[in-house]
Amino acid sequence: MSRLVVRLCVRVSQQATARSAVSPRRIPAFIRPVSTSAGLRSLTRYDETTDWQKKLTPEQYVVTREKGTEEPFSGIYLNHSEVGMYHCVCCDAPLFSSEAKYDSGTGWPAFKEAHGTWERDESHASIIRRPDNSLGSTGTEVLCKNCDAHLGHVFEDGPDPTGQRFCINSVALTFKARGNGNPEEN
Numbered sequence: 001m002s003r004l005v006v007r008l009c010v011r012v013s014q015q016a017t018a019r020s021a022v023s024p025r026r027i028p029a030f031i032r033p034v035s036t037s038a039g040l041r042s043l044t045r046y047d048e049t050t051d052w053q054k055k056l057t058p059e060q061y062v063v064t065r066e067k068g069t070e071e072p073f074s075g076i077y078l079n080h081s082e083v084g085m086y087h088c089v090c091c092d093a094p095l096f097s098s099e100a101k102y103d104s105g106t107g108w109p110a111f112k113e114a115h116g117t118w119e120r121d122e123s124h125a126s127i128i129r130r131p132d133n134s135l136g137s138t139g140t141e142v143l144c145k146n147c148d149a150h151l152g153h154v155f156e157d158g159p160d161p162t163g164q165r166f167c168i169n170s171v172a173l174t175f176k177a178r179g180n181g182n183p184e185e186n
């Protein structure tokens with residue numbers, strides 16, 4: 001009997017030791033340097049260690065990292081008509097050219113195609129599509145290929161010749177006018 005008690009005590013203490021060994025340790029904060037060289041295709045994928053809440057405004061964070069949607073007719077790029085490139089607000093990847101922008105009348109910036117698209121081949125574009133059933137019916141979510149930022153949705157009711165309507169949140173974008181910051185054009 002006494003031997004059994006001793007054996008039980010040993011097992012309990014072994015378990016306690018094992019539990020303390022796997023107790024959650026604090027993972028040190030890890031900040032990645034963000035490339036500022038516009039136009040370069042980064043091969044570095046962002047992951048959960050990127051502190052988007054520090055990098056983004058609350059509105060940008062909700063839209064891009066939590067798949068939110070800005071209020072219609074509220075975005076700063078809805079009626080924006082400058083010539084240039086719309087980049088990902090999170091990672092700066094070039095997403096949509098101003099040449100593909102049009103007024104869809106829906107309240108969000110709309111584009112006929114993603115930058116880098118060649119005859120509907122989006123393998124060189126900076127966006128990816130993902131099925132999304134949260135809209136009630138089956139929809140297609142548009143995300144940044146580089147950092148998985150939620151950008152908006154794409155619909156099949158766009159103008160010719162693509163028939164595509166990329167419905168994109170302004171807060172997911174940052175605009176760069178053509179020629180700005182490009183020494184080759186100075």
Ligand SMILES: [Zn+2]
Nearest residue numbers: 088091144147
């Ligand atoms: Zn991105």
